[in-house]
Amino acid sequence: MNDYTVVVENLEKRFGAFVAVDRVSFRIERGEVFGFLGPNGAGKSTTIRMLCGILTPSGGSGTVAGFDIRTQPELVKTQIGYMSQKFSLYQDLTVEENIDFYGGIYRIPPEKRRQRKEWVIEMAGLTEHRRRPTSILSGGWKQRLALGCAILHEPPVVFLDEPTSGVDPISRRRFWDLIYEMSDRGVTVFVTTHYMDEAEYCNRLGLIYRGELIALGTPHELKSETPRSDGTLPSLEEVFVSRIEARDRVEQPEREVRR
Amino acid sequence: MNPRRVRAVARKEFLHVVRDPLSLLMALATPVLLLTLFGFALTLDVDNVPLAVWDQSNTPRSRELVGRFDGSPYFSLRMNVDNYRDLVHAIDSGQAMMGLVVPSDFAEKIEAGRNAPVQLIVDGSDSNTAMIAIGYAGVVAEIYALDLTIEQNQRRGGPSLNIPLDVRPRVWFNEELESRNFIIPGLIAVIMMVIAAMLTSLTVAREWERGTMEQLISTPVKPGELILGKLAPYFVIGMCDVLLAVLMAEFVFHVPLRGNVALLFGMSAVFLVGALAMGMTVSIVTRSQLLSCQVAVVATFLPAFLLSGFIFTIANMPPVIRAITYIVPARYFVAILKGIYLKGVGLEILGAQAALLAVYAAVMVTLARISLKKKLT
Ligand SMILES: Nc1ncnc2c1ncn2[C@@H]1O[C@H](COP(=O)(O)OP(=O)(O)OP(=O)(O)O)[C@@H](O)[C@H]1O
Numbered sequence: 001m002n003d004y005t006v007v008v009e010n011l012e013k014r015f016g017a018f019v020a021v022d023r024v025s026f027r028i029e030r031g032e033v034f035g036f037l038g039p040n041g042a043g044k045s046t047t048i049r050m051l052c053g054i055l056t057p058s059g060g061s062g063t064v065a066g067f068d069i070r071t072q073p074e075l076v077k078t079q080i081g082y083m084s085q086k087f088s089l090y091q092d093l094t095v096e097e098n099i100d101f102y103g104g105i106y107r108i109p110p111e112k113r114r115q116r117k118e119w120v121i122e123m124a125g126l127t128e129h130r131r132r133p134t135s136i137l138s139g140g141w142k143q144r145l146a147l148g149c150a151i152l153h154e155p156p157v158v159f160l161d162e163p164t165s166g167v168d169p170i171s172r173r174r175f176w177d178l179i180y181e182m183s184d185r186g187v188t189v190f191v192t193t194h195y196m197d198e199a200e201y202c203n204r205l206g207l208i209y210r211g212e213l214i215a216l217g218t219p220h221e222l223k224s225e226t227p228r229s230d231g232t233l234p235s236l237e238e239v240f241v242s243r244i245e246a247r248d249r250v251e252q253p254e255r256e257v258r259r
Numbered sequence: 260m261n262p263r264r265v266r267a268v269a270r271k272e273f274l275h276v277v278r279d280p281l282s283l284l285m286a287l288a289t290p291v292l293l294l295t296l297f298g299f300a301l302t303l304d305v306d307n308v309p310l311a312v313w314d315q316s317n318t319p320r321s322r323e324l325v326g327r328f329d330g331s332p333y334f335s336l337r338m339n340v341d342n343y344r345d346l347v348h349a350i351d352s353g354q355a356m357m358g359l360v361v362p363s364d365f366a367e368k369i370e371a372g373r374n375a376p377v378q379l380i381v382d383g384s385d386s387n388t389a390m391i392a393i394g395y396a397g398v399v400a401e402i403y404a405l406d407l408t409i410e411q412n413q414r415r416g417g418p419s420l421n422i423p424l425d426v427r428p429r430v431w432f433n434e435e436l437e438s439r440n441f442i443i444p445g446l447i448a449v450i451m452m453v454i455a456a457m458l459t460s461l462t463v464a465r466e467w468e469r470g471t472m473e474q475l476i477s478t479p480v481k482p483g484e485l486i487l488g489k490l491a492p493y494f495v496i497g498m499c500d501v502l503l504a505v506l507m508a509e510f511v512f513h514v515p516l517r518g519n520v521a522l523l524f525g526m527s528a529v530f531l532v533g534a535l536a537m538g539m540t541v542s543i544v545t546r547s548q549l550l551s552c553q554v555a556v557v558a559t560f561l562p563a564f565l566l567s568g569f570i571f572t573i574a575n576m577p578p579v580i581r582a583i584t585y586i587v588p589a590r591y592f593v594a595i596l597k598g599i600y601l602k603g604v605g606l607e608i609l610g611a612q613a614a615l616l617a618v619y620a621a622v623m624v625t626l627a628r629i630s631l632k633k634k635l636t
Pocket residue numbers: 015018020038039040041042043044045046047085636
């Protein structure tokens with residue numbers, strides 16, 4: 001029996017004639033922290049949305065925690081926590097009210113609800129702000145609270161779409177500590193990011209560019225595949241830039257010649 | 260359908276309402292405002308029509324006729340003139356709405372037992388009021404003519420005329436013929452239709468615009484649970500609006516409520532569910548607050564106002580239009596409210612209308628549920 005929690009095979013999403021995600025395939029093991037990288041508009045969010053069962057794929061297939069994202073999206077939703085790219089808690093509700101709402105939505109048993117709520121408040125460092133409206137919270141607090149609400153029900157798979165964008169380095173660090181804690185408990189984490197230091201923290205990486213998965217492997221594997229001319233390992237940033245440039249050359253050789 | 264989820268959604272939605280006091284105030288004040296505005300503006304009773312008289316006859320007989328006009332509650336004598344120019348000026352300037360010209364041979368013709376025409380000049384710029392005023396003038400003149408006939412008959416020594424037929428129209432259900440009694444119940448229905456659809460027209464669209472919907476549809480919550488939970492707080496507000504409207508009808512407009520109060524609120528509840536679900540469906544489909552609100556108002560106000568039988572009698576409409584009125588839910592609610600208010604009837608008479616209202620509510624809730632897809636497009 002395999003232990004893959006996310007399996008994607010030739011997954012595709014078209015918006016009209018535009019191909020946002022182009023036959024992407026990968027597998028993620030249980031407890032893995034899988035980083036999904038790519039420039040703006042590459043198709044990261046689109047892929048995550050299909051995996052969360054809120055966007056219907058145009059082609060290919062995928063399973064999350066054993067459920068088919070195409071035919072069993074509502075069952076997928078019982079197994080996941082999703083933190084969308086845009087802050088999506090209710091700004092006019094207080095910290096506690098937001099947590100209570102998701103506690104009710106996820107039907108957390110009453111005896112457990114209190115404990116989970118206190119856990120989230122403490123994890124997010126919001127003990128003193130529990131009765132304040134979410135709108136006044138700073139970015140780092142908001143992001144930790146959003147994560148808390150998304151994993152209130154302790155799902156086995158978590159999808160985080162650029163969870164740390166626009167947050168100071170200390171808050172990012174704390175956020176990644178949380179990600180590792182989850183991973184240690186066997187939770188599979190799928191996270192998109194633009195930050196190269198964060199990419200280094202991931203067990204495995206996928207690089208998506210113009211909807212296509214152009215690199216897949218551990219950070220070390222990716223670096224070894226494209227060594228510098230002097231034989232030393234390049235930084236991840238160098239790897240990605242060279243991969244993307246290589247892809248551009250393949251797609252538009254004539255333009256390259258003219259240059 | 261999980262009650263805990265419904266409760267969580269309802270509680271959250273209720274908090275949105277409480278945290279936005281301005282919108283809440285609007286939701287409660289709008290029906291009061293509309294009812295006041297339309298209630299007084301649409302009251303069609305015509306009384307104390309200002310009258311200008313040119314009495315060319317100037318005899319006891321002619322003065323008697325003028326006295327009959329002035330003595331009725333419908334007319335009040337504003338001025339006497341002695342030429343056409345002044346009469347025209349009185350009407351043009353709005354000092355009088357009606358001019359009565361009694362010819363110089365009026366008394367002679369009456370004494371001779373002949374037909375004695377008088378001339379009526381009416382300001383037709385408000386044709387509705389003019390028509391009603393002409394009707395009243397006809398009645399005043401006819402009663403006077405009848406009295407004259409009886410008097411002359413007696414004077415001729417004939418047997419006192421026993422008019423075999425005494426026609427006294429008796430108006431049922433609205434004895435005072437106060438148009439307000441007729442207007443207000445229908446007006447409540449029309450206003451509630453618009454308010455209810457507006458209340459819910461923002462709720463789902465707002466979540467799409469703020470991005471909270473994307474989070475919500477990634478959870479296992481069911482569309483039915485979302486719809487029910489979201490309906491709950493607006494249902495409470497809607498029922499408060501109905502209560503306010505009923506209180507205004509009672510204490511501001513003094514419309515007699517002859518029927519069962521519990522039935523009135525029960526029917527309002529059924530109607531509200533349908534209208535609220537309709538607003539929510541619009542919100543779900545448009546995913547835009549501005550568009551949703553506009554669609555909700557246009558889709559409810561005009562049909563409710565024109566096709567519900569609130570002002571324009573459905574039986575007098577062309578067949579095509581009449582057919583359309585059957586899908587206007589306000590039509591049933593107007594009929595029910597009028598029935599309860601004016602006739603004091605219950606479900607034994609209003610059963611069919613009530614059933615159709617319930618069908619409408621069920622269809623709308625189902626429609627909202629079907630249209631709420633837990634998918635991005
Ligand atoms: N609903 C949609 N209709 C049409 N095009 C869309 C839609 N959603 C996304 N796209 C397009 O698909 C492409 C991929 O979008 P996506 O949001 O997945 O990018 P991303 O990798 O998440 O970028 P970012 O880093 O900016 O978040 C973009 O070009 C975007 O404009």
